[in-house]
Amino acid sequence: MLQVSYIRENRDNVLERLAVKNFKQPELVDEVLKLDEQRRQTQNTLDGVSAEANAAAKQIGELMRSSKKEEAETIKSKSNIWKEDIKKLSEQLSGIEQELQQKIVLLPNLPHSSVPKGITPEENEIVLEHGDKPQLPANALPHWELAAKYNLIDFELGVKITGAGFPVYKGKGAKLQRALIAFFLDEAEKAGYDERMLPLLVNEASGFGTGQLPDKEGQMYHVGVDNLYLIPTAEVPITNLYRDVILKADELPVKNCGYTACFRREAGSYGAHVRGLNRLHQFDKVELVQVVNPDQSYEVLEQMSLHVQGLLQKLGLPYRVLRLCGGDMSFTSALTYDMETWSAAQQRWLEVSSVSNFETFQSNRLKLRFRNAEGKTQLAHTLNGSALALPRIVATLLENNQTENGIKIPEVLVPYTRFEWID
Template sequence: MLQVNYIRENREKVLERLSVRNFKQPELVDEIIKIDEERRQAQTSLDSLSAIANSSAKQIGELMRNGKKEEADILKSETTANKEQIKNLSDVLAEAEDKLYHLIVQLPNLPHDSVPAGATPEENEVVLIHGEPAVLAENAVPHWELTAKYDIIDFELGTKIAGAGFPVYKGKGARLQRALINFFLDRAVEAGYREMQVPHLVNEASGFGTGQLPDKEGQMYHAGVDNLYLIPTAEVPVTNLYRDVILKEEELPVRNTAYTPCFRREAGSYGAHVRGLNRLHQFDKVELVQVVHPEKSYEVLEQMSSYVQTLLKELGLHYRVLSLCGGDMGFTSAKTYDMEVWSAAQQRWLEVSSVSNFETYQSNRLKLRFKGATGKTQLAHTLNGSALALPRIVASILENNQTDKGIKIPEVLVKYTGFEYID
């Protein structure tokens, strides 16, 4: 979340950047400043009265030690009203802090100055386009027909077991999934990331730390008896490894990767854009998470974007990179690049990765800090990116590589799959 001091000292800047997001409640900023002023006044008065109370306590102690009980009793009676004021001010302070918290968590992160203004995906900026669309035969079909033809993914069986959006991968379909997971993990480790295995459920503190709560509780599966949430992405548990941690500056950057299934209660809709693998409630993903020095975070964001692109190139996929406009970015992000691959059979772009810089938005919630050589402690910057999310990668591989012999497996995956074609 945003830091109160920054909001108070940079009101106009905060309002200007929120307008880039097309944020609908700018009045929250002035309300936060107002409540913060009340909180600060209460804190100042409380500190003053507490100092007086401490001084009186010392005087009373000295009077009692010197046998001046009557004088001590008089001073005690004078401090009674002071104690009542302290209690009242403590209540005022607690109430102001509670109000401030509930207001500030409603503010999204401020977009970086390079983020384009806009409210819809149509206003995102195309940064680059790589490659050319696959040229398919006239009888080419979308992936949901290919998965049925080759019996590699069963959507109806998944619906029987759990519900829509929970497919069953079979035979070569399951092996392709495993091949992609291993390929992505191996490449990440080669690039210097440390592989982690993390829980697939998290508590409220973890959800709050990375910004899923209280913003996205409706999108998360909730295990009510234990008050745990199924993770929507490995970003949540991996970033929370560093909650309430103070790192040494020389430990930065921290670079971790993890494979997990991901669970999302996305609202149901109909049509080809959500058909088959295009939108699922459970899917597999390899995630990258970095904790970095604030001065390096935008350099790292570009590096992470380039890294994801190398994976898409190795898979032989036609892709584009978008710089998301303010209104299309996630609640916690300061800047996001989306990578989309071209589905030649569906004739549309499919998002397969988001790479985001959160600056201090997550680390402020997490209390994730680092200490420099001078001993000064400050908030770190956090970043994450999908490298990659599998469903639409699988969809694109199936659709773009369909031939008369079957579906040709990208060359870099053959050593993982053990076969060159799905036939």
């Protein structure tokens, strides 16, 4: 959530940055400012009446003690008017604050100055490309056919049990999943992240705190009876561990990681590009979250990007890094890097990670602060990144490593899988 004070002092810049993000309701900025002005005026009036009432109460006490009861009664007779005014102004202020809150949460985060203009994924900026694309024979199979051939994943069983987008992993397919999760968590631990095991359901306050609500409720699975939401990513419960927390300066950076299943409705997704593991409703992911001093957040963002790239390099997967354009960024992000791996059988890039800096957008909602060197509290910066999401990693591992003799397991995973080949 943007800070009202920043909008008030930087209106033109806010409108300029929202335009980069292709925001369709710029009029909300002036609506927020109008409500903010009303709020401040009403607060000032309420403070004035309250001060007058408090002064009168003090004066009444003094008059009563000096036996000037008639004067005291005269002033006391006005107290009901003050009480009524205070009640009326308080109700008016509460209504204005509620309307202001409803408006300001509709404003997305402002994109960083380095974010390119653009609307579609095709307008994202390619930062770098690493590795050689494998040259597969003409009869190479896509991962969903490889999964069937080697009895690794059963998509139809998932449909029977739950529905489309809920695959069943079998045999070496299940072991490969488990191996990747353990590998990613071990690498996170080496990088200084503290692991968390987390609830898969969160309350509305948690969804609001990280910005999924009210923006993404249509993409989240909702348990109506209990008003709980299945998590779309471990970012939500991990970051909310620090809701309403004031950290000490020497506690920063906070570095947490966690493995969870993730649930996304992905409404409207269809077509060839969502076949197999390309787009699921339930998938596994290891997530990294950091809470940092604002002075260091963009340096940390680069470090997190390098960590993800290191995982892809160790797996031997060709990849590229994209800086997302304004129109392709999330509601909450100030700057996002996407990492994509090359699917040799499908002949296209598949997104496997997003690493984002949210600056104070989430921490303002969460009331997540730290006490700086001067002893004053200020909002921290939050960041998160997938390290990594498994489905498309599995897809590209299967496709890129297929041979006539089977599928070769990357060397770094063999200690985890305890087999070198899928055959």
